[in-house]
Amino acid sequence: MRLSDRMSRLGTETAFEVLARARALEAEGRNIVHLEIGEPDFDTPHTIIDAGVRALQNGYTHYTPSSGIPALLEAIAHDATMRRGIAFTPSEVVVTPGGKPIMFYALLALADTGSEVLYPNPGFPIYESMINFSGAKAVPIPMLEDHDFSPDVPQLLSHINEKTRLIILNSPHNPTGSALSYAELEAIAAEVVKYPDLMVLSDEIYSRMLYEGSHVSIASFPGMKERTIILDGFSKIYAMTGWRLGYGIMPEELAKHISRLMTNSNSCTAAFTQMAGVEALTGPQTASEEMVEEFRKRRDHIVAGLNSIKGISCRTPKGAFYVFPNIRETGKTSKEFADLLLYEGGVAALAGTAFGSYGEGYLRFSYANSIEQIQIAIERINAVVNRAAV
Ligand SMILES: Cc1ncc(COP(=O)(O)O)c(C=O)c1O
Incomplete structure (x- = not known):
């Protein structure tokens, strides 16, 4: 099919592609912690x-x-x-x-x-x-x-x-x-x-x-x-x-x-x-306010958890529901590390490069998931890093 020239200039959003890969693994019976997609896990009030x-x-x-x-x-x-x-x-x-x-x-x-x-x-x-x-x-x-x-x-x-x-x-x-x-x-x-x-x-x-x-x-x-x-x-x-x-x-x-x-x-x-x-x-704003308070707790949990892993360092973000940890010390590229996490660790995250070339050396985790799931993710990431270092 002959497409217009402008279509060759159109990019995409990797989050949807990683979600699809994670869902395919789940269909094979794998357990995946989802930290890739940028949407609240709460229901609409x-x-x-x-x-x-x-x-x-x-x-x-x-x-x-x-x-x-x-x-x-x-x-x-x-x-x-x-x-x-x-x-x-x-x-x-x-x-x-x-x-x-x-x-x-x-x-x-x-x-x-x-x-x-x-x-x-x-x-x-x-x-x-x-x-x-x-x-x-x-x-x-x-x-x-x-x-x-x-x-x-x-x-x-x-x-x-x-x-x-x-x-x-x-x-x-x-x-x-x-x-x-x-x-x-x-x-x-x-x-x-x-x-x-x-x-x-x-x-x-x-x-x-x-x-x-x-x-x-x-x-x-x-x-x-x-x-x-x-x-x-x-x-x-x-x-x-x-x-x-x-x-x-x-x-x-x-x-x-x-x-x-x-x-x-x-x-x-x-x-x-x-x-x-x-x-x-x-209408009432309480549900939104409570959601933001919950995100704050999750932010603190994931930042502390990531910083406890050797080779990863993570700044405390001021807003939104994402963290962008530095993974350079692991010696892996963002893409390699994101793939390793998904396929070996069962944690879906996005490579920093999904957000542009200056994202190399980082991963993006969305903390729109429960503290329990975030904790499981931290343990799995730690295990992947330790295995990769051997
Ligand atoms: C920075 C930013 N702007 C805009 C949007 C678009 O959101 P929506 O089209 O769902 O309102 C998003 C969604 O991920 C976003 O992260």
């Missing part, structure tokens, strides 16, 4: 499920406006205003099936052949994939351990030029769990406002999963609300990955274009899912 079911029964089974149902746009604008301290209006919001399409649409709307886009590396793999697909040049922002997995800001700023159309930031960060500081965001914002055609895609999907300090959006700095597309959604904080519900908040003029991209692709997000989203934002 029942109040949200009830709202979704009610919506279906009440006729929310039709198309909705492309940018979203007005009640949800209102709820998102209000929630974002309260949480980020910036006044947002419903006309600045576009609802999408998950947060991911916002990356796709932002790049389609803003980047061209000849444009440059800065993105975190290691980082969520879809950024690099989509930048390449759009035809723009992907310029990595290294997120290195000796910089606490944050960007070297002067180096980042030195990459900005007249061709730079978009800077992608992600805080808290997948895969390292790092978070950008106020000073780092302030310095980036001060430079961005000097370039009239430069925008920031601020992926804040983990903003409510922060264990130290409070979340700051780059949109809150002077002149930045007009330059920022905030990506957020319901998948992580409300354990709603399968509902497919996310959104972008952006200048109204851009929202119209992103909405047009929605009309051209999805038409709209599922109506009952949107109504469940209204309940998620306006």
Whole structure:
């Protein structure tokens, strides 16, 4: 079959491929601890499920406006205003099936052949994939351990030029769990406002999963609300990955274009899912808060466990539900080590390189699994490391 040239530039997300390999091993009778996939192991809170079911029964089974149902746009604008301290209006919001399409649409709307886009590396793999697909040049922002997995800001700023159309930031960060500081965001914002055609895609999907300090959006700095597309959604904080519900908040003029991209692709997000989203934002928040508290305990458990293994060292992440341990001392590459863990140890994890070339020497574990399962994983990893050292 003859595919378009652009398909050769499209990447993928390895987590789904590793999950498939782990499931194949399980089908053969092997026991696998799943630490590969980036989704909460909790169920969607029942109040949200009830709202979704009610919506279906009440006729929310039709198309909705492309940018979203007005009640949800209102709820998102209000929630974002309260949480980020910036006044947002419903006309600045576009609802999408998950947060991911916002990356796709932002790049389609803003980047061209000849444009440059800065993105975190290691980082969520879809950024690099989509930048390449759009035809723009992907310029990595290294997120290195000796910089606490944050960007070297002067180096980042030195990459900005007249061709730079978009800077992608992600805080808290997948895969390292790092978070950008106020000073780092302030310095980036001060430079961005000097370039009239430069925008920031601020992926804040983990903003409510922060264990130290409070979340700051780059949109809150002077002149930045007009330059920022905030990506957020319901998948992580409300354990709603399968509902497919996310959104972008952006200048109204851009929202119209992103909405047009929605009309051209999805038409709209599922109506009952949107109504469940209204309940998620306006109803009780206790289930989310308890989930985040549980993640904090698991984070502490997995960090201590990994650091007790010879040859592995792991920083304490500030947010999200991932750890990114350094495995260089084992003498294995990330891929070799991830494969060894899966096939010999029965632990599914991702190679750091699944998040970009700067991820070599690391693994990513998602700690969206019970403390008991995490403990079993630690013991299995320890056994694999000891066997490999013989
Ligand atoms: C950094 C980051 N952004 C966005 C997403 C997209 O989430 P969804 O499309 O499920 O809302 C993910 C999911 O793993 C993520 O890790």
